[in-house]
Amino acid sequence: MTQLLLVEAVNEALHVEMERDPAVLVMGEDVGRLGGVFRATVGLQDRFGADRCVDTPLAEAGILGTAVGLCMAGWRPVCEMQYDAFSYPALDQLINHVGRYRWRTRGKMSFPLVVRMPYGGGVRAPELHDDSPETYYVHTPGVKVAIPSTPADAKGLLAAAIRDPDPVVVFEPKLIYRTARGEVPEGEHVVPLGEARVAREGSDVTLVAYGAMVVVAERAADALEGEASCEVLDLRTLKPLDEAALLTSVAKTGRAVLVQEAPRVCGFAAEVAAVLAEKAIFDLRGPVLRVTGYDVPYPHWQLEDAYMPSVERVVDAVRRLLAA
Amino acid sequence: MSQVLPAEGGLRRIIGDGATLPDGEVEGLSADDLLALYRNLVLLRTYDERSVVYHRQGRIGTYAIFWNHEAMQVGSVFALEERDWIFPSYRDSAIGLLRGMPVSTVLSWWRGHPAGWWNPHDYNVASICVPIGTQVPHAVGFAWGSRLKGEDRVAIVNFGDGATSEGSFHEGATFAGVMKAPVIFFCNNNQWAISTPLAKQTAAPTLADKAIGYGMPGLRVDGGDVLAVYEATREAVARARAGEGPTFIEAVTYRVAPHATADDPSSYIDEERVEEEKEHECVGRYERYLKRLGLLTEEHEEQVRKGALELMRAGMAEAEAEPPPDLALVFEHAYAAPPPGLADDLAELRRILGQ
Numbered sequence: 001m002t003q004l005l006l007v008e009a010v011n012e013a014l015h016v017e018m019e020r021d022p023a024v025l026v027m028g029e030d031v032g033r034l035g036g037v038f039r040a041t042v043g044l045q046d047r048f049g050a051d052r053c054v055d056t057p058l059a060e061a062g063i064l065g066t067a068v069g070l071c072m073a074g075w076r077p078v079c080e081m082q083y084d085a086f087s088y089p090a091l092d093q094l095i096n097h098v099g100r101y102r103w104r105t106r107g108k109m110s111f112p113l114v115v116r117m118p119y120g121g122g123v124r125a126p127e128l129h130d131d132s133p134e135t136y137y138v139h140t141p142g143v144k145v146a147i148p149s150t151p152a153d154a155k156g157l158l159a160a161a162i163r164d165p166d167p168v169v170v171f172e173p174k175l176i177y178r179t180a181r182g183e184v185p186e187g188e189h190v191v192p193l194g195e196a197r198v199a200r201e202g203s204d205v206t207l208v209a210y211g212a213m214v215v216v217a218e219r220a221a222d223a224l225e226g227e228a229s230c231e232v233l234d235l236r237t238l239k240p241l242d243e244a245a246l247l248t249s250v251a252k253t254g255r256a257v258l259v260q261e262a263p264r265v266c267g268f269a270a271e272v273a274a275v276l277a278e279k280a281i282f283d284l285r286g287p288v289l290r291v292t293g294y295d296v297p298y299p300h301w302q303l304e305d306a307y308m309p310s311v312e313r314v315v316d317a318v319r320r321l322l323a324a
Numbered sequence: 325m326s327q328v329l330p331a332e333g334g335l336r337r338i339i340g341d342g343a344t345l346p347d348g349e350v351e352g353l354s355a356d357d358l359l360a361l362y363r364n365l366v367l368l369r370t371y372d373e374r375s376v377v378y379h380r381q382g383r384i385g386t387y388a389i390f391w392n393h394e395a396m397q398v399g400s401v402f403a404l405e406e407r408d409w410i411f412p413s414y415r416d417s418a419i420g421l422l423r424g425m426p427v428s429t430v431l432s433w434w435r436g437h438p439a440g441w442w443n444p445h446d447y448n449v450a451s452i453c454v455p456i457g458t459q460v461p462h463a464v465g466f467a468w469g470s471r472l473k474g475e476d477r478v479a480i481v482n483f484g485d486g487a488t489s490e491g492s493f494h495e496g497a498t499f500a501g502v503m504k505a506p507v508i509f510f511c512n513n514n515q516w517a518i519s520t521p522l523a524k525q526t527a528a529p530t531l532a533d534k535a536i537g538y539g540m541p542g543l544r545v546d547g548g549d550v551l552a553v554y555e556a557t558r559e560a561v562a563r564a565r566a567g568e569g570p571t572f573i574e575a576v577t578y579r580v581a582p583h584a585t586a587d588d589p590s591s592y593i594d595e596e597r598v599e600e601e602k603e604h605e606c607v608g609r610y611e612r613y614l615k616r617l618g619l620l621t622e623e624h625e626e627q628v629r630k631g632a633l634e635l636m637r638a639g640m641a642e643a644e645a646e647p648p649p650d651l652a653l654v655f656e657h658a659y660a661a662p663p664p665g666l667a668d669d670l671a672e673l674r675r676i677l678g679q
Contacts, residue, residue, distance in 0.1 A: 025472075051472050057502055062461050062495030066503075069465020072409075072444070074473060092492065096455045097462070099658070104451045107657035108443035142658045165660035194663075240663035 004184045007177040009151035010040045010116070013158040014078065016188055018048050021076065024162060027054040027063060028080030037082055038118055038177055060086060064093040064115065068101060071111045078162060081117035084171075085128035090115070091136060098167045099142030110165045116158065118174035119147075120212050120261050121293075121304050130298045132211075132262035137169045138238045138271070145238040146193055147171040149214035151182045153236055156191025164193060173212035180215070193237045196245035202231035205255040205318050208246065208272055210235040213259040213309060220314035228318055238268055246272065247280050254285035257317045259309050264292040286324040289317045335544050335576055338551035339613045347613060350555045355619055361398060361550055362614060363628050364422055365607045368394040370632035371418045371427065375434065378640060379585045384434040388414045389581040392548065395606035396512045396575045398422065399553030400480060403561050411450040411463040411481040415512070419482070423447040427639025428646075438649045457487035460496030460509070467507035467564070468499070478506040478564040480557070486517030488531050497570070501539040506564035508557060509535075509572040512547060514579035519592040535572035547575030548606040551613075580605065651679065 004012065018024045026044055028036070032055035035042030045053040056063050060081060067077040081087035094115075101111050121130035138145045144166055148154040154172060161168035173180075199214055200221055207217040207230050214234045221230035233249050235242065250256050256276055258269035269290045276288050291309045299307050340347035372391050378384045390397070393415060401410065401422045412419045418430045425447050433440025433452060444450050450466075453459035463481035470477040487493050488511060500507050513531055515522045528534055535542030543560070545552040553575055560571035578601040582589050614620035651673060655666045 057495075057498050059495040059498055061492055062464075062499045065458065065461025065492060065496060066465030066468065066499050069462040069467070069479075070469040072450070072462065072466045073469030073475075075469050089491065092455075092458065093461070096458050101451065102660070103658045104441050105443055105657075106438065106441050107660070108445065110660060144659075240665075243665075 001183045002186060003181055004151045005178050006148070006151045006154045006172070006180040007038055007040050009155040009184045010158060010172060011042060012184065013155040013162075013189075014041060014044055015047065017159055017162045018044065018052065020188065021162075023074060023076045024078060025052050025054065025070065025075045026078045026080070027056050027067065029056060029058055029082045031055060031080050036080060038174065040172070041080065060088075060090040061092050064090040064098065067113045068093065068097050068111060071113055072109065076112045076162060078114040078116060081115060083129050084117055084119035084131040084133050087115070087117055087133065094137065094143065095140050099140045102166070103142060111167050112165050113167050114158070114161045114170060115167070116161075116170040116172060118177065119171040120173050120175050121298055122175040122212065122308050124301045124304075127298070127300070130304065132260070132293065134171055134238060135262060135267055138268060142167065144168045144193055144240065145171070146236060147173070147211040147238060148236065149173060149176070149180070149199075149211055149234050151180055152184045152189070153191050153197070155184050156189045157193070157236060159188065159190045160193050163190065168193065171211060175212040176215060191236070194240040194242055195236065196242035197234045197236055198245070198249065199232040199234045200230065202229040202253065204229045204253055205257060205321060206231045206233055206249040206253045207257050207259060207314065207318075208233050208235065208269075209259040210238065210268075211261070213261055216309055216311055216314060217259050219311045220318065223311055223315050224318055228322055230318065241271070241275070243275055243279070246275065250276060250280045251283045254283055255321050256284070256288045257291060257314060257321060258288065259291045259314055261293050261308060263295045264290060265295050267292055286321045289321055291317050335546040336552045336556055337546045337549050338555065339549045339609055342612060342616055347616060348551075350551050353551075353554075358614060358617075358619055361402060361554070362610060362620065364398040364402070365394050365550060365610055366628045367421055367632045367635070368397060368418055369607045370629065370636055371421060371430070374633070374636045374640075375431075376585065378431070383640065383644065384431060385436050386584055386586045387434050388417065388584045390415050390418070391581040392577060392579070392601070392605050393512055393514065395550035395610065396510070396547045396553050396577065397482070399550040400482070400508070400510050400557040400573075402554050403557035404478070404480060407448065407477050408561070409448045409450065409463070409466055409477065409479045411459045411466070411479060412452055413456070413459065413483050413487070414452050414454050415484060416482045417452050420447050420449045423449055425449065426642070427635055428642035431639055431643040432646060435643055437643070437646055438653050439643070439646045457483050457490035457493040459483070460487070460493050461499060463507050464496045464500045464503070464505050467505040468503040471506055476565060478508065478561055480508040480510050482510045482512065484517065485511065485513040485515060485522055485525055485531060486520065487511070488534060489525055497538040497540070497572075500570040504567065504569035506567070507570045508560040508564060509570060510557070511572065511574045513574050513576045514547075516579045516583070516593070518583045518587060519589070530574060532572055532574035538570070538572075540570045540572055542572045542574065544574045544576065547577030548604055548609060550606060550610050577606070651677070
């Protein structure tokens with residue numbers, strides 16, 4: 001075990017997986033010489049050469065589109081989208097092809113590509129460097145989605161994504177790239193996709209979160225210490241969703257508060273709420289509440305703290321739910 | 325460094341008109357090659373004409389007609405080796421026939437039956453691409469990735485004039501130039517994107533002129549001349565194999581058929597021009613060329629046409645004999661390891677439908 005920052009754990013996963021499998025190729029804007037604007041890919045080009053850590057033109061649909069062709073030629077490309085919102089041009093390829101091509105070949109061809117991108121707000125950045133676009137990706141059939149909240153999971157989920165035969169999108173919470181530090185297993189480390197993690201046990205209410213919001217949920221649980229016993233469930237993978245873990249936790253607590261940064265309407269919390277309505281309604285002792293971003297463009301950064309789900313908003317939701 | 329120049333001025337042409345325009349020839353093509361090109365042209369022409377009939381008979385769904393595109397498809401593919409990959413658009417739906425794909429597979433695709441999806445590795449032909457131009461970066465990535473692996477394979481991507489307006493085309497061409505990918509951009513410029521004429525598609529003097537912006541040569545050929553298409557593609561393939569990177573080929577033709585069986589062009593197209601262009605349609609032009617050379621007899625022509633028709637009849641019978649697809653196919657193949665919910669969905673659907 002070593003202590004690593006979350007972004008360092010991402011870097012280590014890439015080193016380990018590229019070492020393990022010569023078909024793994026990293027590509028993206030500024031990932032090579034610079035090592036990525038967040039330094040997630042630093043050292044890869046020196047270690048594996050410019051053919052396997054490729055600085056691409058500034059063209060996100062081109063990155064993802066050529067990655068589809070690279071898969072056909074036998075590569076396992078790991079594409080970096082430099083920022084969340086920069087990935088939108090790539091949705092053309094994601095929706096039209098990445099999620100559909102395997103199906104088109106009746107399962108005869110695999111597209112084992114990974115898209116990884118820093119996502120989310122709270123970093124005092126200009127417009128469109130702060131988005132949480134996970135819903136667009138989760139909504140696309142044929143595509144899996146993972147979001148780590150700890151350094152160990154950042155390494156293990158990325159490794160699982162790289163080894164998976166299906167396309168996987170990994171969102172990395174940039175807000176905690178350099179604040180989340182933790183023990184990370186050395187060498188090969190895989191966290192299977194589709195398994196949630198109970199970040200904290202509790203008995204009164206389940207706080208369901210992923211990515212940077214796990215940290216907010218944990219702080220809210222701290223703030224409610226003595227007042228309410230909060231279980232924090234870190235989903236880790238949005239698709240496939242670990243329904244068993246979700247239902248087990250809510251069966252125990254009877255209450256759920258769902259926390260997400262993305263705008264509310266049709267955000268992932270809405271899906272979780274629907275699963276609870278369909279499969280846990282008789283376990284629930286109150287309404288399912290959501291604490292989310294608002295249905296507005298992500299604000300200028302002097303106002304972003306008002307937009308981001310905060311400890312105060314989560315605490316307020318728990319109190320309202322317990323009083324219901 | 326190869327020099328990138330503005331596109332060739334005129335259209336490259338080999339086939340004459342039997343009167344004022346003299347016939348040329350392509351070096352290295354044998355009489356057998358010339359007849360193989362003919363058989364391929366007739367095969368695709370027959371496929372296309374029969375498909376329009378099958379559509380009218382309600383035996384296939386909406387169909388994208390490629391009448392008069394055959395010379396571009398046949399000529400370009402003839403310049404490839406079997407190991408080279410083809411990335412077709414929907415207007416090239418039957419291009420796999422040139423690689424031995426069964427007729428029934430392509431017909432099944434237009435019948436909306438899952439038997440219409442093939443394994444690209446079986447023919448080195450990628451899946452039919454419906455969204456315009458989005459297969460361009462796939463061809464580029466494949467070519468680039470093959471070169472990285474030290475494999476001697478090139479890719480050709482077929483698309484129309486409208487596709488050159490798409491972002492995917494631009495991004496793919498950008499990558500191809502930078503990565504020196506062994507890929508051929510084959511643009512079938514039939515001058516119409518449904519009802520949008522070329523003049524409203526671009527202000528560039530020619531589509532091949534776009535190539536210079538990506539650092540690749542642009543060639544212009546007569547898209548109705550199968551030999552000119554073959555020769556230009558052969559040059560592009562040679563460049564690609566020599567490590568000199570991509571080439572853009574603009575093959576100019578004219579769309580004399582509706583965009584698809586669902587389209588009525590009478591409101592936007594110049595019918596007189598259509599009739600004029602039909603006079604020069606590509607299969608007839610090549611037939612007359614072969615006859616001038618003394619390589620094609622009426623008898624042989626009849627035999628080739630009959631063979632193609634029989635292949636179509638047998639293919640249609642085979643496609644129609646496909647049993648209805650099982651419900652499970654709705655849920656299969658999107659994932660190697662499907663999320664558990666899909667199995668539940670299938671079980672529920674079977675229960676409701678009493679299966």
